[in-house]
Amino acid sequence: MAHLFKRGKRYHLKYSLGGKQKEVALRTDSLQLAKEKKRQFESALALGNENPFPTQTPIAEVLTAYVAAIRARKSAKSAQTDIYYLREIFGSVCDAVTITSRKTTGRKRPSKISQVDKRKRLPIIEATCFEAITPAQIAAFIEFKVRDQGLKPKTANHYRSILRRVFNWAIEEKGLRIPNCNGGRHGNNPAAKVRPYKEQAPTIRYLSMSQIDEQLHVLRFNPRLQTMAAVLIYAGLRREELLWLTTDDIILSRLTSTRPSMIRVQAKTINGQYWQPKTKRNRAVPISQALRQHLDRYTSLENEHGLYFPSPKGELWDPDNFSADLRKANKAANLQWACLDYRHTFGSQLAQKGVSLYKISILMGNSPEICRKHYASLIPEALVDEVEFGDSQNSDISLHRA
Structure with a gap:
């Protein structure tokens, strides 16, 4: 008692x-x-249950512990992406989600006075404690992002997904008890009670054969960028997979050899930094004859890390810097293709050739379901015979009588 x-x-x-x-x-x-x-x-x-009363935990305390947990379990890039979304949702409520300040020179720069600081006007989710956050607050925050900032439904649902994961972790790992969210189809998670936005069918961009020739011709005066674009197009690699290639990953067999030439996309450690493919699975992609011509003409610059495509400074190329260099090279020719478009070109051209989606998924390191969403509509005449049933002759007679 x-x-x-x-x-x-x-x-x-x-x-x-x-x-x-x-x-x-x-x-x-x-x-x-x-x-x-x-x-x-x-x-x-x-009934043998625990304390039914809701807890009261500061938002900063929950986020600090959650950020420490994801940094221990996720890659640095993946964790930093989640931290960005947390900062957008809650603001700089604690050091764990605050942008790390850069070193200053010690001289004070004159501050620019603006009449309206748009950044400060952006709404965030605020509450007396983490448990006090309600589904209505979450829904209103995401609705503002969609209505006033033009967020796509997929991005809006990602905000919801981030919050759902944080609440699940807080409930299961820290023992938080959320008030007024007892049971139901979504359990005690207030973010799960927010209705997701209906996402649009995925659309992709890819190059035709003539556009491939045009793109590679535009880059002819920059052999390194030209070869890198060729690898993305003819091997379907992701951007980071391309930048992390080493000389050991490129296997160029003799033309008279029966051993196939391959590009190995595999986990590795360079300069103390560990990297692995996005799906955490190594794979090998055969080198086509078209790609082999570019690789035979390319000579990799010597560098201490053995990178096949080092940056102009001989180091690991920053992904954003590489994309910026590629955009700059294409700007003169009014081309706007991105690395993802090159990757989709590989999958799309194979699908139009009649290659099975299962084989495409293995070559691209994707799941068959993802490949089905992107490339199923491109497979020519794949289901023509599947729609025929009954006696075709009787069908012709019936149509004639009609």
Whole structure:
């Protein structure tokens, strides 16, 4: 049995569990409310449940612990992406989600005074504690992002997914108890109770054969960028997979040899930094004759890390810097193709050739379901024979009589 007592002006509950005396703050000075909470608490103990009262944990405390957890389990880039979304949602509420400041020279620069600081006007989710965040707050925040900032449904759903993961972790790992979210189809997670946006069918861009020739011709005066674009187009690699290639990953067999030439996309450590493919699975992509011509003409610059495509400084190329250099080279020719378009070109051209989606998924390091979403509509005449049934001759007669 539990009994009530007052400490100051507020009621507390004292009970015994496992031979130990424990106390719970009821956070009320009303005797009627205290008695009702006492009844709920005793009912929960009788059913073998834990403390039914919601916890009150500062948002900063939850985010600090969550960021530490994802940094231990995810890659640095993946964790940093999640931290960006957390900062957009909650603001710089703690050091864990605050942008690391750069070193300054010590000289103060004159501050630019603007009439409207748009950054400060952006809404964030605020509450007295993490448990006080409601589905209505989450829905209103995402709705603003969609309505006023033009977020696509897929990105809006990603915000919802980030919050759902944080709440699940907080409930399971930190033992948070959320009020007014008991049971139901979505459990105790308020983010899961927010209705997701309906996403549009995926659309992709890819190059035709004439556009491939045009793209590679535009880059003819920059052999390194030309060869890198050729690898993306003819091997379907992701951008980071391309930049992390080493000389050991490119296997160029003799033309008279029966051993195929291959590009190995595999995990590796360079300069103390570990990297692995996005799907955490190594794979090998055969080198086509068209790609072999580019690789035979290319000579990799010597560098201490053995990179096949080092940056102009002989180091690992930053992905954003590589994309910027590629855009700059294409700008003069008014071309706007991106690395993802090159990768989709590989999958799309194979699909139009009649290669099975399963084989395409193996070559590209994707799941068959992803390849089906992107390339199923491009497979020529794949299902023509599947729609025929019955006696075709009788069908012709029926159509003639009609």
